[in-house]
Amino acid sequence: MKMRDSISKKQECKLFPNQRIIGRWHRHPYRIVRELGYGATGTVYLAESESGPVALKIARDSMSITSEVNVMRHFSKVQGPSLGPCFYDVDDYLTKDAVFPFYVMEYIQGESFLPFIRDRGAEWMGVLVVQLLNELYRLHQIGWVFGDLKPENLLVADSPYRVRWLDVGGMTRHGRSIKEYTEFFDRGYWGLGSRKAEPGYDLFSVSMLMINCAYPARFEKNGTPGIGHLMGKVRQKQLLAPYEAVILNGFQGKYQSALAMRTEMLNIIQDNSFNRKNKMNRAGSAKVATNRRAYRKNVTTAKEKHRWTGVYETMLIGTFLLILYILYLFGQ
Template sequence: MQCGDWVVGKWTGEPFQVERPLGTGANGEVYLVRTRRGLAAVKVCPNASDIALEWAVLERLHRVSGTFPKPMWIDDHGPSAFFYVMEWIPGTPLSQAAARLTGHAAAAVVRGIAEGLAELHAAGYAFCDLKPDNIVIAGDPPHVRFVDAGGVTPFGRSVRQFTPYYDRAFWGLGTRRAEPSYDVTALALVIVICLGGLAPPVSLTGQTPAQRQSWLRRGIRRWPEGVRPLLEQALAGRMDARQFAAAWCRQAAARPARPGPRVPTAPGHPTASRGRPAVAGASASVAAGRGPGAGRKRGRDWTEWLMWISLIGALTSTACAWLTSLGWLR
């Protein structure tokens, strides 16, 4: 599709105009389009079965979670242009926002990712391709959304799509089987690599799992001592998403977790600034970097409020679970 093209669905008759490309996935391309209902995103794929599968997953996920884009309609345009239209999520991918996040903001983002994964897992699915480019900081106030459902897989099946640096099998930490622990390990890798400011060298691909784990351990040691055991447990798959979210919030409330000095992202690394333009142009309010008005006295940062609200929510959920198990709540 070219910018300015008009497309009319074969079956629905719904028209849309292509505004610009947003990105390329493992099995298709995504475009920003203008429809009669406003701006939306279109996933186009030459394979009808891939589009039908992703559409079915999005519909199921929309009934249980608002983290992924809302599906709008599915159609085709010609023999090799199968597509579905979905909600467009304007925002900033974590790969671009990470360098600007303060300790409180980073903790709120981690909490949002973990909660989104927990909702997905409750529906019986694993994300599988969790990576910074698929995590978007969107909205006002900012919150976490997921994009690209192409890798979402029912529990028990083989992982269909993955990114090596965020794949536990690449590090020798487990199998490529869709299950909650696969995503929790990926979340820990996102924290260590992306939020930790690391740039895995290309030479890692030619090393053994033991050598890769040695490099990963050095990255973990850059984090405060109180955070390291939590990251190690998540990497080992010994926590579920909600447990990780609650533990991370407790740690962040005590002392915002931050690693040592950031390492510049290496050219060509998957989290380099030339990531997907799919969510460019979001508000920079998720960042706490010094801007033109940084010298003025400010009120309490929204991220600190969000952090405390998240902590209270986690403690309340835990208390209710214990009271229910003891039979005090019905």
């Protein structure tokens, strides 16, 4: 057997802007625009295809590329509106002395997850997490687990704002062992569960995702057993305070499904925005706009309440007068 690559000196396939590559099997041409990012399993480029911009992932190791393509193909069969990027093509790029397998998928434009929340305000964390839980629920329903859930693998797409995921490298069939993970988001790392692919594994990561919003630099485990340490961190941040119970339940695997966690998140967000209606005047144009909208809504509800109370009072007095009048008539 050929030793393909020891990890320590893995050869990368470096492509340059304007470089044209043509697949060995399907002969589709692609023109590289720029690098979008790189991860453990390869480099992703923005490229121009015959039918528009695409994302192209290329690597040295055919095993991981093939595995990811398998996952993507699976979803292109069952896809409703986008669980992840759509899959377009898989092929090999031949150079003089090597073969680089690559695949081509939808290019999703959007903002990075953490900066988006940082720039637009804390209320977005709850909203995006609720959206994410909905997507996760659908994924779990068809027997898959996301696995490597972290902000780097998420993107907030524009109009309407919607959280989408980018990387399917960690996606694992229900019941198997998680293919790829990142320690901070991994319940095994914190000593709080196994690495078996099940909905609870992803929900743990969702709790950690919220913690990551408050601690962008993340942190490592210390001597104290997992849950005490983590909940201590949660209590130190105001951003996380309203969600303390949800985060804890996520850690303890208390939710039957992503939907149950979503419902609780929703309840908290709804209560929370009522409590805070008076202290909403922060800087930032986007925030001001949303706040103003929220404020206006709160004012209207208050006014409405007022009007309704008035109507009741009038009716009550009216009834009282009517009874008096009837009594007066009977007295006659």
